[in-house]
Amino acid sequence: MKIVYIGNNLKRGNPTTLQNLSALLSTVGYRIKVYGTSKNKFLRILEMVFGVCKNYKATYVLIDTYSTTNFYYALIISQLCRCLGVSYIPILHGGNLPVRLKKNPLLSKLIFKNSYNNSTPSLYLETEFNNQGYETVYIPNPMQLESYKFKKRSHISLKLLWVRAFDEIYNPNMAIEVVSELKKRGITAYLSMVGPDKDGSFADCKELAIKLGVENKIEFTGYLSKEKWVQKAANYDIFINTTTVDNIPVSVLEAMTLGLPVISTNVGGIPYLIKDKFNGFLVENNNVDEMVASVLDLTKMNSSDINILIDNARVTAENCDEGKVLKKWQEILK
Numbered sequence: 001m002k003i004v005y006i007g008n009n010l011k012r013g014n015p016t017t018l019q020n021l022s023a024l025l026s027t028v029g030y031r032i033k034v035y036g037t038s039k040n041k042f043l044r045i046l047e048m049v050f051g052v053c054k055n056y057k058a059t060y061v062l063i064d065t066y067s068t069t070n071f072y073y074a075l076i077i078s079q080l081c082r083c084l085g086v087s088y089i090p091i092l093h094g095g096n097l098p099v100r101l102k103k104n105p106l107l108s109k110l111i112f113k114n115s116y117n118n119s120t121p122s123l124y125l126e127t128e129f130n131n132q133g134y135e136t137v138y139i140p141n142p143m144q145l146e147s148y149k150f151k152k153r154s155h156i157s158l159k160l161l162w163v164r165a166f167d168e169i170y171n172p173n174m175a176i177e178v179v180s181e182l183k184k185r186g187i188t189a190y191l192s193m194v195g196p197d198k199d200g201s202f203a204d205c206k207e208l209a210i211k212l213g214v215e216n217k218i219e220f221t222g223y224l225s226k227e228k229w230v231q232k233a234a235n236y237d238i239f240i241n242t243t244t245v246d247n248i249p250v251s252v253l254e255a256m257t258l259g260l261p262v263i264s265t266n267v268g269g270i271p272y273l274i275k276d277k278f279n280g281f282l283v284e285n286n287n288v289d290e291m292v293a294s295v296l297d298l299t300k301m302n303s304s305d306i307n308i309l310i311d312n313a314r315v316t317a318e319n320c321d322e323g324k325v326l327k328k329w330q331e332i333l334k
Contacts, residue, residue, distance in 0.1 A: 005035070
């Protein structure tokens with residue numbers, strides 16, 4: 001069976017969802033043709049169109065679908081598939097796609113009502129799309145769980161880890177403000193911030209750390225490969241996620257797999273992943289005081305309660321095991 005996969009195939013940083021899923025499907029004999037390598041947006045859509053036309057006899061076209069510019073890529077490719085008589089499956093990733101459904105109902109209907117199926121690695125998007133009448137199936141992003149060494153913890157220290165791109169929507173300043181607020185209370189915490197700069201927020205965060213007098217308590221590593229930050233995570237005890245908009249962040253799932261207790265803002269698809277005080281902690285968006293309180297609550301937990309929390313988180317993450325994910329895809333790609 002031949003499958004064309006349209007999405008982000010840029011050769012930089014850690015492997016993308018497209019690269020992981022196409023590699024997984026290839027292991028059981030699917031012939032995957034991937035398109036989306038050009039950094040130039042115009043050239044990228046030309047490459048995508050060419051790929052679909054060249055492989056018009058493919059059984060399926062998979063389309064990674066987001067809520068911004070990529071939404072229009074998905075629109076163009078989906079309608080081209082309809083013209084060629086090729087079945088296509090949008091894979092829904094963008095946390096703001098429910099807004100797009102309301103903002104562009106006609107364009108959304110053209111894409112999602114005429115698809116062979118709609119899939120998403122987000123329970124949030126599955127719920128939102130089904131509520132809007134677009135039949136959608138939940139299939140998590142695949143993870144090699146054996147690559148993540150689970151660590152039991154007898155106590156929680158004030159060593160915090162943040163892993164994300166430095167971008168305003170991920171609110172990295174909040175992580176620094178948490179360390180500052182703890183310092184105001186006479187409590188010393190250490191924070192490592194891992195990730196590449198995306199919009200200039202990296203420099204802003206360094207300036208903020210100096211302004212708040214916590215620069216000697218914060219490490220800025222820049223980009224690290226997945227292997228390196230996972231190895232680094234063994235030396236930390238709390239993972240904080242400060243985003244203002246999100247879906248199902250892979251870094252949060254990875255932290256849960258590693259046994260790192262997670263404290264996250266309660267936005268987008270996060271509450272579909274984390275249940276407060278069951279497999280992590282949820283705080284209101286941009287609420288530094290709530291995150292500080294949750295950090296301190298974690299440090300006061302006994303070892304039994306800590307390990308119940310992180311065991312629950314690990315079980316949640318195990319739904320993303322690549323073997324389980326592959327079976328779900330095989331059910332669709334019959």
